[in-house]
Amino acid sequence: MVTDIKNIAKLSLSYLPYNLVHNRFINGLQVCTNRALLSRDALVDIENERLSILLNQASNKALYKHVINAESLDAYPVINKKTLLSCFEFVNHKDEVRLSTSGSSGEPLVLYRTWKDRYEEQYFTYSSLAIKGYTPGEEIAWLRSYVPKVNEKVIKYLRYYRHWMMSAYDMTDENMDLYYKILKERKIKYIFTYPSSLGIFSEYLVKNRKCLPDVKAIYVSSEMMFELWYKTAYIAFPNSEVLDVYNNVEASARLTSCRECGGYHINNDYGIVEFIGDGKNRKIVGTGFLNSSYPLVRYDTGDLFSFKEMKHSSCKQGSDVVVGKILGRESDIIVLADRSVPCVNIYTVFYKFAEYISIFQLVQVTNSDFVVKYVLKPNATADFEKKLKSELLQRLGDSAKIQFEKLKEIPRDPKTGKHKPIITLKIEND
Numbered sequence: 001m002v003t004d005i006k007n008i009a010k011l012s013l014s015y016l017p018y019n020l021v022h023n024r025f026i027n028g029l030q031v032c033t034n035r036a037l038l039s040r041d042a043l044v045d046i047e048n049e050r051l052s053i054l055l056n057q058a059s060n061k062a063l064y065k066h067v068i069n070a071e072s073l074d075a076y077p078v079i080n081k082k083t084l085l086s087c088f089e090f091v092n093h094k095d096e097v098r099l100s101t102s103g104s105s106g107e108p109l110v111l112y113r114t115w116k117d118r119y120e121e122q123y124f125t126y127s128s129l130a131i132k133g134y135t136p137g138e139e140i141a142w143l144r145s146y147v148p149k150v151n152e153k154v155i156k157y158l159r160y161y162r163h164w165m166m167s168a169y170d171m172t173d174e175n176m177d178l179y180y181k182i183l184k185e186r187k188i189k190y191i192f193t194y195p196s197s198l199g200i201f202s203e204y205l206v207k208n209r210k211c212l213p214d215v216k217a218i219y220v221s222s223e224m225m226f227e228l229w230y231k232t233a234y235i236a237f238p239n240s241e242v243l244d245v246y247n248n249v250e251a252s253a254r255l256t257s258c259r260e261c262g263g264y265h266i267n268n269d270y271g272i273v274e275f276i277g278d279g280k281n282r283k284i285v286g287t288g289f290l291n292s293s294y295p296l297v298r299y300d301t302g303d304l305f306s307f308k309e310m311k312h313s314s315c316k317q318g319s320d321v322v323v324g325k326i327l328g329r330e331s332d333i334i335v336l337a338d339r340s341v342p343c344v345n346i347y348t349v350f351y352k353f354a355e356y357i358s359i360f361q362l363v364q365v366t367n368s369d370f371v372v373k374y375v376l377k378p379n380a381t382a383d384f385e386k387k388l389k390s391e392l393l394q395r396l397g398d399s400a401k402i403q404f405e406k407l408k409e410i411p412r413d414p415k416t417g418k419h420k421p422i423i424t425l426k427i428e429n430d
């Protein structure tokens with residue numbers, strides 16, 4: 001099964017050097033899951049303990065040499081990707097994993113993490129499922145991370161992990177019927193996927209009057225999750241909970257949605273998350289504990305949270321709950337001749353047209369020229385273009401020129417496996 005391990009090593013979330021019934025995995029998962037169920041006070045104690053270890057590890061790093069009173073988190077300045085890019089201290093040790101962020105801001109960043117930290121990251125991932133009943137050895141469907149090669153089928157079973165890999169790149173009705181049949185036959189209870197893939201798959205199921213009552217938990221991450229997708233998913237998977245998980249490659253923070261609590265658990269055994277700012281939209285700043293190789297203290301993730309309140313948990317998990325919404329990347333900004341528009345505003349426009357469009361991509365060609373590429377939903381007609389155009393002009397300015405391109409499919413970014421909703425071509429200064 002060596003080839004499987006090699007393949008899986010490229011998958012961002014799933015790779016483990018041992019299978020999922022290995023004692024090391026079973027024990028690690030158990031410890032992580034039990035910890036999530038500890039009381040709030042016990043978790044705060046663990047948080048303090050882990051923080052002091054991390055700050056001690058930070059004390060000999062160049063980034064933090066100037067920090068006075070270095071045992072207190074407040075003493076540290078907020079850093080960001082730019083700070084790290086200007087710091088040349090990252091060295092690859094033999095025992096470490098090389099990671100790089102997607103570079104959605106055009107500035108790829110390479111980081112190193114120890115294998116031990118990477119393993120623990122996996123325990124956190126699977127513990128979200130374990131809280132919903134998953135036990136090691138159960139089959140899991142992955143409607144993400146699998147890119148079939150020319151001679152490969154759209155479904156591949158990885159015996160070593162007991163994972164059904166399903167291509168999120170080939171979601172035709174015919175293939176989705178195959179996915180449905182496997183999920184049904186194998187009575188699969190757990191799915192890892194992208195929000196948009198969940199949206200597409202759920203809609204297919206609902207449209208064809210199919211549902212999958214065996215599914216208990218659907219773990220989504222890497223993209224924004226929209227209301228409409230929740231609605232369709234809960235019809236297609238009536239006994240499931242969608243677990244919307246926020247995290248980043250820098251391992252700064254981990255927010256896991258909880259239907260019972262109506263918000264996101266902050267998982268303070270994973271790291272300390274701060275929501276910085278006075279207004280509604282606050283910066284997500286994290287100090288992750290799984291960065292022992294090079295601690296990133298008070299790291300501004302570049303992501304925003306529309307903040308309502310913090311409250312105590314009302315479910316069996318101990319960590320506090322933050323109520324509000326995760327917003328798009330702060331760095332995703334459309335620069336116009338006279339101003340910048342955060343992409344979040346554009347996303348909300350497109351999702352008003354969700355009944356017509358299954359996938360969209362806005363390409364900015366110059367400061368004022370845009371091309372809207374889209375894939376039409378089956379049975380929908382393109383007569384929404386005029387309305388969409390006027391909505392976009394409201395945000396991009398009347399002088400913007402917008403063209404439309406109706407396509408059969410929009411390729412995913414091969415590096416991240418995600419759809420890039422907004423692309424800015426190299427814009428020359430005029």
Ligand SMILES: [Zn+2]
Nearest residue numbers: 093094095096
């Ligand atoms: Zn090392």
Ligand SMILES: [Zn+2]
Nearest residue numbers: 258260261315
């Ligand atoms: Zn909860």
